[in-house]
Amino acid sequence: MEAFYAGTLGVMVASGVYLLLRARVFPVVMGLTLISYAVNLFIFSMGRLGTDTVAVVGSSETMGDPLPQALVLTAIVIGFAMTAFTVVLALRSMGEVGTDHVDGQEPRA
Amino acid sequence: MNHGLILPILLPLFTGSALLLMRGASLPVQRGLSLLASWALLPLAIWLALLAGDGELRLYVLGDWQPPFGIVLLLDRLSAVMLIITALLAGFSVLYASRGDDERGADFHALFQFQLVGINGAFLTGDLFNLFVFFEILLISSYALLLHGQGPDRVRAGLHYVVLNLVGSSLFLLGVSVLYGLTGTLNMADLAIRVAAAPAEDAPLLRAAGFLLLVVFGLKAAIIPLHTWLPSAYSAASAPVAALFAIMTKIGLYAILRVFTLIFGGTGPLDGMIDDWIWPLALATLAIGAFGALAARDLRMLLAHLVIVSVGTLLAGFALGSAAALSASLYYLIHSSLVSGGLFLLADLIVRQRGATQATLRSAPALRQPLLLGAMFFAAAVSVSGLPPFSGFIGKVMLMRSAVDGPDIAWLWAVLLTGGLAMLIALSRAGSLVFWRANEDEPLRERADPVRLLACLGLLSASLLMVVYAGPLQGYLQATADQLLDLGPYLRLIPGGGA
Numbered sequence: 001m002e003a004f005y006a007g008t009l010g011v012m013v014a015s016g017v018y019l020l021l022r023a024r025v026f027p028v029v030m031g032l033t034l035i036s037y038a039v040n041l042f043i044f045s046m047g048r049l050g051t052d053t054v055a056v057v058g059s060s061e062t063m064g065d066p067l068p069q070a071l072v073l074t075a076i077v078i079g080f081a082m083t084a085f086t087v088v089l090a091l092r093s094m095g096e097v098g099t100d101h102v103d104g105q106e107p108r109a
Numbered sequence: 110m111n112h113g114l115i116l117p118i119l120l121p122l123f124t125g126s127a128l129l130l131m132r133g134a135s136l137p138v139q140r141g142l143s144l145l146a147s148w149a150l151l152p153l154a155i156w157l158a159l160l161a162g163d164g165e166l167r168l169y170v171l172g173d174w175q176p177p178f179g180i181v182l183l184l185d186r187l188s189a190v191m192l193i194i195t196a197l198l199a200g201f202s203v204l205y206a207s208r209g210d211d212e213r214g215a216d217f218h219a220l221f222q223f224q225l226v227g228i229n230g231a232f233l234t235g236d237l238f239n240l241f242v243f244f245e246i247l248l249i250s251s252y253a254l255l256l257h258g259q260g261p262d263r264v265r266a267g268l269h270y271v272v273l274n275l276v277g278s279s280l281f282l283l284g285v286s287v288l289y290g291l292t293g294t295l296n297m298a299d300l301a302i303r304v305a306a307a308p309a310e311d312a313p314l315l316r317a318a319g320f321l322l323l324v325v326f327g328l329k330a331a332i333i334p335l336h337t338w339l340p341s342a343y344s345a346a347s348a349p350v351a352a353l354f355a356i357m358t359k360i361g362l363y364a365i366l367r368v369f370t371l372i373f374g375g376t377g378p379l380d381g382m383i384d385d386w387i388w389p390l391a392l393a394t395l396a397i398g399a400f401g402a403l404a405a406r407d408l409r410m411l412l413a414h415l416v417i418v419s420v421g422t423l424l425a426g427f428a429l430g431s432a433a434a435l436s437a438s439l440y441y442l443i444h445s446s447l448v449s450g451g452l453f454l455l456a457d458l459i460v461r462q463r464g465a466t467q468a469t470l471r472s473a474p475a476l477r478q479p480l481l482l483g484a485m486f487f488a489a490a491v492s493v494s495g496l497p498p499f500s501g502f503i504g505k506v507m508l509m510r511s512a513v514d515g516p517d518i519a520w521l522w523a524v525l526l527t528g529g530l531a532m533l534i535a536l537s538r539a540g541s542l543v544f545w546r547a548n549e550d551e552p553l554r555e556r557a558d559p560v561r562l563l564a565c566l567g568l569l570s571a572s573l574l575m576v577v578y579a580g581p582l583q584g585y586l587q588a589t590a591d592q593l594l595d596l597g598p599y600l601r602l603i604p605g606g607g608a
Contacts, residue, residue: 020276036279046289068289081249096264102272103265
């Protein structure tokens with residue numbers, strides 16, 4: 001399971017980095033979102049992967065680590081706010097600068 | 110437990126929230142509240158500095174969950190010094206902003222207070238994940254403050270700044286979670302104990318986590334090659350925001366100092382793992398900043414590159430690592446934060462009298478008050494490029510004297526002195542152009558606003574005060590450096606930690 005999980009995260013991060021380097025605002029936002037999803041899953045996995053490990057004392061044989069779950073919640077909330085902000089900023093950038101290129105001007109051909 | 114420790118976080122938090130609730134209130138009321146709250150931070154920070162002066166480490170244990178469980182705030186001399194710098198910059202910036210810069214968009218003062226929550230929290234926290242959270246608070250307010258007042262330039266610079274920092278935040282989370290996965294704790298002192306005692310097979314992963322954190326802090330601190338966002342962001346921001354941002358690069362440097370003296374310091378196998386890296390990076394940052402200053406065609410761009418030079422200088426001091434070098438760097442840190450804050454305000458005062466030419470370095474109508482602004486610019490330039498009699502000179506001399514080894518001395522002296530010369534050339538070129546090469550156009554009639562002048566003078570006069578009180582200040586900073594390098598008391602904060 002670890003290998004599959006790690007492979008999934010790797011693909012997500014790779015896609016995210018690819019999108020991030022597209023230099024257009026919308027792919028950049030999508031790339032950031034993918035990377036932050038991958039990071040959230042990564043934090044979650046730091047409590048060790050396993051089935052039937054509930055993070056409540058006494059409800060299963062082996063207890064899961066509750067802290068990464070709390071951390072991941074914080075990270076999700078912050079990531080969500082940041083994504084919302086980036087989308088608004090991207091729209092403003094379109095409106096004020098008139099292009100969706102991240103440098104605010106079309107690259108010279 | 111002393112509840113005063115959490116006040117530098119709570120005071121701006123409540124003020125900011127109140128300002129959001131009072132959005133209908135008139136601007137003078139909002140300004141008054143914001144000024145009051147920002148200036149109240151100064152006596153508070155000084156009191157905390159006096160409290161920390163006895164050398165004891167004070168913990169504020171939230172919810173009474175004793176460490177290593179729960180979240181703690183940690184007050185030592187270093188945090189107290191950083192709080193004082195923040196309070197000074199914030200007080201004068203908000204004073205400057207209250208003369209009109211806050212009218213150009215909504216909620217300036219609320220955002221400003223939330224920014225202070227993040228900055229003060231980052232300096233006080235003793236928990237790595239909490240450091241991340243406070244970083245995010247200060248970043249999201251800084252995004253909004255940077256964009257405050259609109260304009261295509263700000264949006265362009267803002268987009269780069271936001272995207273880079275979001276990537277940085279992802280890396281920060283990766284680093285933190287690797288550390289948690291290996292050690293099972295996030296308390297910095299507890300991490301220090303466990304990293305030092307980690308089995309050898311974990312060392313490569315711990316090292317990777319450490320370098321991830323270094324990349325993140327290097328991005329915040331604008332260390333080469335992660336410095337490219339800084340000049341456009343700082344020169345696009347409005348003057349009071351740029352002045353407050355003078356502390357932002359220092360937060361990255363503070364985090365480097367904190368994490369790599371405490372968590373990765375001590376006796377473990379990872380001790381000093383970044384030293385080989387940050388020494389060349391520091392010198393390169395210094396050199397690139399100096400080249401940038403020479404090449405700048407815009408007054409604010411020039412000042413932004415001076416910030417990069419100061420980052421390089423400080424990092425060089427950290428890389429030397431001795432108590433003498435650290436205390437010299439801290440002295441230089443105070444000097445460079447306050448003087449560059451003052452310079453950004455001064456540049457704005459100058460630009461306001463240059464009409465349509467703005468900050469571009471070419472001839473413009475003569476300034477309305479060339480003598481006053483010229484004298485201020487001259488004094489600030491002398492101070493920032495490290496000539497006597499101002500604080501920049503003392504800081505640089507102490508830093509150069511703290512280098513002991515042969516090759517280190519040669520490199521540091523050569524780069525630091527050449528960099529200083531480059532700054533001097535860039536500033537004198539800019540100064541003579543701005544003040545002496547006036548064209549025939551009619552000067553603007555408007556004089557500088559007295560309150561704005563006062564705010565600018567207040568920050569610049571810190572340079573003189575730091576010379577007059579150099580003795581006691583240096584004593585405090587020496588003790589700060591000794592405290593940072595002596596890990597025993599930090600480790601003993603954790604039950605059973607430290608021998």
